[in-house]
Amino acid sequence: MPSANSYSNSASNAKSSYLVLLVLIFVATNYVHARLHFQKAQVRQSTVSNEAPPMYPHIFLSMGHTLGFIFNNPDFLKKASLYAGKLTSSKIRVFGKDLYLFQDRETVTKLWKAHSLSSPIKFYVHVLRHLFGMDERAIATYKADNSGPFLKQFPGSSVKHNNRIDHLTHEGFKRAFSGPGLAPMTHRYMKILDKKLCESLKGSGWNDMPDLLEFFRMVHGAALLEVVFGPSLIKVNPTFLRDIWEFDDSTPLLARLVPKFLVPKPYERRQNLHRQFRRWYAYARQHFSETCIYDDGDGDPYWGSELIRYQQRMYLGADGFNDDSLAAADLALVWGTLGNAIPTTMLSVYHVFKDPCLLHRVRYNLQSTFNGTPSTEIDPCILIQDPLLSSVQAETLRLYVNVCVMLSSPHSDIALGRWWMPKGAVGLVHSGITHKDGNFWNTKDGAQPVDSFWADRFITDPADPASGPTRDPAVRQAHASFGKPSFSLQGLEASWMPYGGGNAICPGRLLAKRVTLFTIALMTKDYDIEFSSDPIQLGSMKFGMGVDKPKKPIPFRIRKRHSS
Numbered sequence: 001m002p003s004a005n006s007y008s009n010s011a012s013n014a015k016s017s018y019l020v021l022l023v024l025i026f027v028a029t030n031y032v033h034a035r036l037h038f039q040k041a042q043v044r045q046s047t048v049s050n051e052a053p054p055m056y057p058h059i060f061l062s063m064g065h066t067l068g069f070i071f072n073n074p075d076f077l078k079k080a081s082l083y084a085g086k087l088t089s090s091k092i093r094v095f096g097k098d099l100y101l102f103q104d105r106e107t108v109t110k111l112w113k114a115h116s117l118s119s120p121i122k123f124y125v126h127v128l129r130h131l132f133g134m135d136e137r138a139i140a141t142y143k144a145d146n147s148g149p150f151l152k153q154f155p156g157s158s159v160k161h162n163n164r165i166d167h168l169t170h171e172g173f174k175r176a177f178s179g180p181g182l183a184p185m186t187h188r189y190m191k192i193l194d195k196k197l198c199e200s201l202k203g204s205g206w207n208d209m210p211d212l213l214e215f216f217r218m219v220h221g222a223a224l225l226e227v228v229f230g231p232s233l234i235k236v237n238p239t240f241l242r243d244i245w246e247f248d249d250s251t252p253l254l255a256r257l258v259p260k261f262l263v264p265k266p267y268e269r270r271q272n273l274h275r276q277f278r279r280w281y282a283y284a285r286q287h288f289s290e291t292c293i294y295d296d297g298d299g300d301p302y303w304g305s306e307l308i309r310y311q312q313r314m315y316l317g318a319d320g321f322n323d324d325s326l327a328a329a330d331l332a333l334v335w336g337t338l339g340n341a342i343p344t345t346m347l348s349v350y351h352v353f354k355d356p357c358l359l360h361r362v363r364y365n366l367q368s369t370f371n372g373t374p375s376t377e378i379d380p381c382i383l384i385q386d387p388l389l390s391s392v393q394a395e396t397l398r399l400y401v402n403v404c405v406m407l408s409s410p411h412s413d414i415a416l417g418r419w420w421m422p423k424g425a426v427g428l429v430h431s432g433i434t435h436k437d438g439n440f441w442n443t444k445d446g447a448q449p450v451d452s453f454w455a456d457r458f459i460t461d462p463a464d465p466a467s468g469p470t471r472d473p474a475v476r477q478a479h480a481s482f483g484k485p486s487f488s489l490q491g492l493e494a495s496w497m498p499y500g501g502g503n504a505i506c507p508g509r510l511l512a513k514r515v516t517l518f519t520i521a522l523m524t525k526d527y528d529i530e531f532s533s534d535p536i537q538l539g540s541m542k543f544g545m546g547v548d549k550p551k552k553p554i555p556f557r558i559r560k561r562h563s564s
């Protein structure tokens with residue numbers, strides 16, 4: 001006979017099962033309701049305008065989409081921005097906060113033009129604090145700066161000129177990377193890279209190397225670092241470059257806000273880099289004088305460039321800044337300068353050498369344009385007009401760059417056509433999603449899929465009606481009118497966005513293009529490179545901060561060419 005105890009056990013089991021069932025019914029009903037709401041809003045949006053994007057349905061009531069966002073970032077965001085096979089906009093909830101994910105072309109085009117989204121201070125504060133370790137006194141100056149990036153302050157702002165950190169920072173970047181600093185920086189890169197490449201190889205035969213990325217990080221990375229920061233930074237800190245790349249490898253953890261007590265290494269690396277910057281400041285302050293500035297009017301052996309001399313004056317003149325805060329800002333700048341430019345240049349070079357036919361075309365074009373001109377005397381203004389090289393770089397950025405641009409409008413709601421973005425909300429646009437939109441990009445009827453490299457994707461050839469970057473008829477129109485095969489990014493702003501967009505677009509993009517194109521030219525003209533046949537596979541941890549690392553080393557061999 002069953003005992004009283006076993007009766008009470010089975011009664012309590014039945015009670016628990018009943019409770020679980022109730023919870024499941026509640027969750028399922030909620031989910032179905034959310035799904036219907038999402039679908040209704042998406043359909044309604046084709047006729048009605050000015051409505052905030054609807055919440056993408058989720059099961060975990062308190063967690064929202066946090067797990068998918070943190071652990072499966074690119075795939076989750078892709079799912080959340082598709083409706084009926086097309087890119088759209090939606091709302092997601094991460095750590096209890098609503099984020100707007102804008103991915104359809106119409107909305108993104110409007111976002112890049114919205115004046116009031118041009119100062120993503122919230123984003124700068126988040127990144128400077130969590131990634132680069134800026135102290136709270138300097139962060140407070142950023143937070144208080146509501147004056148905007150332009151010369152004229154936003155209405156209602158009365159921030160003192162020395163604390164207009166957003167405007168002053170961007171002025172410096174503009175002058176350095178797209179104004180008077182661009183040509184001297186490009187020429188310095190050409191000279192320094194040529195020298196460092198020669199020094200890195202032994203003898204005239206093949207040199208076997210264990211990893212292409214490591215080679216680019218240490219040789220090309222050293223060249224680009226010296227262009228902006230000069231030779232003294234490394235001279236007084238011999239391990240700086242290695243430490244920076246180790247820091248780069250830690251950024252996925254810092255971006256996910258993994259606390260120091262769980263994983264102390266990234267925090268220690270960052271502290272160590274701050275110390276190295278401070279050591280360099282002391283050295284440069286002791287040795288620099290105006291007479292050291294190079295004949296190009298920009299570089300010098302201690303601070304490296306006018307940008308760094310300007311930043312020293314400007315940041316130290318702002319409230320709350322000291323050498324520690326300056327070190328955090330410089331760490332951000334070193335990382336921004338090298339972090340994506342070096343791996344994308346490496347990948348461009350990789351694709352050119354990997355395909356013998358492409359390599360032949362690249363060499364042939366360079367020979368026709370520059371004849372026997374030594375590589376370091378190539379005119380970069382002519383080089384960047386080469387459609388094939390430009391297309392190789394654009395295609396590399398399309399295929400590999402995953403950036404998640406953050407936007408916010410602190411003062412007003414923003415109308416974006418079909419959707420609007422509420423005042424104070426945070427918006428996201430993910431390049432990896434639009435870069436692989438099979439509805440937009442030309443795939444030559446599937447022969448050149450969006451997830452593979454096609455060197456000619458960005459070239460429009462008047463003799464080939466099926467050429468050109470897109471299948472969108474309205475955009476194709478803009479690309480069709482040139483007399484010979486040409487490269488153009490016109491009309492692609494809402495689909496090709498490795499550098500972000502709008503006023504906050506990457507200020508280094510012009511220099512990045514010159515760096516990549518010159519590197520391809522130098523290496524194809526003057527070197528032979530061979531790889532094993534294994535295809536390259538990249539990881540997926542970078543969390544919307546650019547290019548991921550290859551999962552495995554890429555062994556190769558390289559030798560100097562004797563006739564170029």
Ligand code: HEM
Pocket residue numbers: 173177333336337338340341342344397401403405406498499500501504505506507508509511512546
């Ligand atoms: C292929 C190479 C590069 C890629 C894909 C890239 C991408 C980006 C992106 C997506 C942003 C954020 C834009 C936004 O928030 O809307 C950015 C910002 C920035 N980039 Fe680049 N970048 C590259 C190369 C460079 C280079 C070579 C430099 C310097 C010489 C540079 C300097 C910067 C700086 C200073 C910022 C911060 C701008 C700010 O504070 O608003 N970047 N970059």
